[in-house]
Amino acid sequence: MTTEGLPSENLSAVSSLARPQLGYPVDERTPLLPSKKQDLIEEPDDGYHQASFTSAVFNLSTTIVGAGIMALPATMKVLGLPLGLLTIVICGILTDKSIEFLIRFSQPCKARSYGGLMADSFGKPGRTLTQLFIIINNVGVLIVYLIIIGDVLSGARGSDAAHTGLFVEWAGGPTWWNGRAFVLAATMLCILLPLACFRHVDSLKHSSALSVGLAVVFVVITSVVAIKKLFDGTIDAPRLLPDVYDQSSFWRLFTVVPVMVTAYICHHNLHPIANEMKGSSEAEIHRVSRASILLCSMIYVATALFGYLLFGEKTASDILSNFDTDLNVPYSKLLCGIIRISYAIHIMLVFPLLNFSLRLNLDALLFPKAKALAEDTRRFSILTAVIIASVFIGSTLVPNIWVAFEFTGATATVCLGFIFPGLIALRDNSNIATSRDKWLALIMVVVAVISSVSAITTNIFDLFATVDSDQPKNLHGIYSYLSVRR
Template structure:
């Protein structure tokens, strides 16, 4: 008996209440063994990793939302969506604590059983897989150029070479980026291993904001900035409904819910202390990203006015009318491409975890199985690469995932977990807020999908702003 108790005590010392990036199966509720190479993450690294998850390609579509809504309403919408997103994440953390959930799937599984767990995993797979393909397409566009509508947009490498060559050809460039940069990053097994690349990614986003702000201020002093429109651009029924389609764009810009649990699981400290720490991490990350979003949207719209593109990056392929304009455009495009590369592995983490959970629900934890980890990682990398090569433009398809799976992950699922209220934690005020979140998400999704369908089947109509539902 004494030997048995001693053995149990030794085993308890070998375990921890922190779980690594790849939590266990069986509803993602149980603890995992500590890895030899595992160390607990700090608050700054958690803030950088969560902020990098938030600030993706969606930042490029935000100035265009100002063009549709007008400056005051656009700024207000970004602030409101930031608060709603933070609230939805806090709901997830609040209900994960009593259930012991170590993943988004585990949280939904505790509230709604196996069906809830599988549904949220499928939504994460659809959302992340689509975004990663788009990321790779954007990297290819920036480095190798793109052709659309009979017009060719020159890539950075193409400009440097003075034309198309074998080494700046799109397929070769994407293959090189995947093998040399992305594959080593996605092979890391812990979120905290990416703290420095995440810090660099956030810094590049800040550089982008500083460049836009600097150019805008220069042109303001020179008197070359046109006074911005202050009211929504509504002139008929179609433009009225189009104004509502920007809501999923802003919603999607804040989506990071699929990586909240993996980042929280690696925080240092006990379960109770890390829960409180993660709440602060979310607040700091949302404040940082909200500030970046407000500055980018405001200065971007002021700089380009009604000429603001749906993807503001495309506005940086011409003369900006300031000194060193060409150099500034090169810096913006290169920094953006590198930023996307550094966001890529964070989205791949949760994609890999949820795909493995669906394919191998009874298997040992993925992080314990090197062969399966390598096979799943390699399979995803190949699918993403071939997806970006076979489907050179997926804006039309991706706008539907942005208005469905993405909105579900960010707003509907956390709200219905609160409405279910299995541990009886919610107040009447909480439930009212949850109902508002569900109604807002459903209405915006229905309007966006309906408008997208009309645009898709109406001859000669471009995808419009809806085509940029990017995280």
């Protein structure tokens, strides 16, 4: 049998057929003909493979550093500084391992998406459930991002706090052009829609680099101000241990876990980014994920440490709201303005990356047999328009949707980040998992399930409980901040 002239991807198939004749062992589980499960796994390829290592790192890092960064200082108030920082590091390590599971187990079955990998392990139900969870998670986060942009630029009013928007401050009061509806519509049409229309995630590499840079700007300003006040002796001693005084306060510690998972979630964009890389080998993709997680972990540790040191027990669930006040340092108003506008721009640049994976999964769910989305202009345009319109309507007409988001952080996000990767390793369809992998996967799933159930239960009780206004009812990142909006 000769293999001359055959495409490289067919060589492995020919080799496997020739093995019995050559005396090599054969994996009896490998089918000689395509199966229905293989049809679920195989997905169209638009042929674009030009992304570099650097662009992949920036895109994955931007996916990670979203709104969750602003909730991390508040977790220090719940866990105490040493345990809080340790939790960030441990969560980063576990995230790295969960992504490694996705990378390793995608190679044998040639899965090009998270849903395709779940289809290999659990068939069509696994694929459909993964796609639905990604859609739920991303739609919710995109609506929240748009609400944040509206709050920063136009302001927000609530029963407990008022936040004056930057445009309102600059204009000296409300006008037609700084009204919330106009600002959101202009932002969607002029910034978010054009960014959402790129066919390939690699096209967002420059905006992603800027987004990461803006996150670093926030860290630098916060750390410099905190260090100055530390030397001035105007910073109170930080909490070193969690404040556990009864059973309820103990279980509330677990509500921090969904915050950490939300802060690190990027699993839904791993495959789209990897698919566009030049020679996307398992080792190269893992290098990208590890570099991204290391970069983001450094940003997270600095944000949590200096943000909590700066505001102490007054740290809000969303630290951005702390920058509405005087920092008692020179150029305080200017620094607060820079932080708020840079964060708003950062969110705008994260938006298209989440939109990208949302659009791919929505398309795969609705049109599983269609050709690659990037090659179908009509389908691409319709899905993009539907998503943008839905997110805009959700952000303007459903302002109290934060209640639902509190629970998606402890369900869909935890499943995508920890539970599903752990179950894939435990299922081990490709028979490549070591005993260490399975033990780690089991621990990952058990801890995630316990934390998720505890967080959901605590949130349900908190909805009907009266607590001290200085203590947030929950810590699901930016969503807690949105609870003060009318």
